[in-house]
Amino acid sequence: MSTNFERHFQESVDGCTLEQLRDILINKSGKSPLANRFRALFNLKCTAEEFESQPEEAQKAVNYISEAFGDDSELLKHEVAYVLGQTKNLNCAIPLRKATLDQNQQCMVRHEAAEALGALGDKDSLDVLETAFKEDPSVDVRATCELAIDRIKWQHSEKKTKESLQPSLYSSIDPAPPLALERDYNVEELKELLNDPKKPLFERYRAMFRLRDIGTDEAALALATGFDDDSALFKHEIAYVFGQMGNTVAIPHLVEVLGRKQEASMVRHEAAEALGAIATGEVLPVLRKYLDDEDPVVRESAIVALDMYEYENSNELEYAPA
């Protein structure tokens, strides 16, 4: 989910109480369209972030968001995990640790919960991440845990205090920081590091985020080479980064990845949402085509991406909080 995407869904659902937002999020009425459920989720997130100024309200919001882990939609639940990880509210670690270890949750949900624990950076999450790193049956969840462990260790390291990082244009807390500015890498070197399977994943991600922050067409095209990797986890992050960058040179690469029928749901999902975030005219027919994809994660991603596309391209200012 890109930063644009997030901004889009933070459009306030006017005048709703936290309880009304929860009811929309969990679809109590059975009639809430998916996009409105996303909107309720991102509105609850804004309150969950206020843990210093309004601790009680924030805790309520965390609890209400976490109720959605009982839903069936893999897409919605993974977004719930993402949102909890972005709040900086350490109380979110409790439901996230549970979701990381819960084998009844789908792979993409466990992955996003582990990633979110990395984003929160709480050392007390290391035990859970180590357990999932050893025991989870999914290679993508295990690799996510490896990254999250490295991120938490980096965050609390001596090394971090000595690094100077380019301030990010994006508000997201990422699975890895960009490579530090002490060394002046060119795009070609970063591309090599990005695609070097012998390097630790954390380093490859640092190259990825450095390329994102360079932000040129050349950097975007270097990132696109990552779509040939074997790891679904790695590819989903490239797609996520493209959604943030909004660079149109990524469009043909995202369209190709979305069209890969054998590709993991998380990769196709992130490609669809990135296309929705880029929102130029050529992506509209592409996204419409996936509204009846066989994979429910892709179908739902197309719904959400089209909601964003339509919003970006209309003057509509308010959504009914149905």
Ligand SMILES: [Fe+2]
């Ligand atoms: Fe996602």
Ligand SMILES: [Fe+2]
């Ligand atoms: Fe993810």
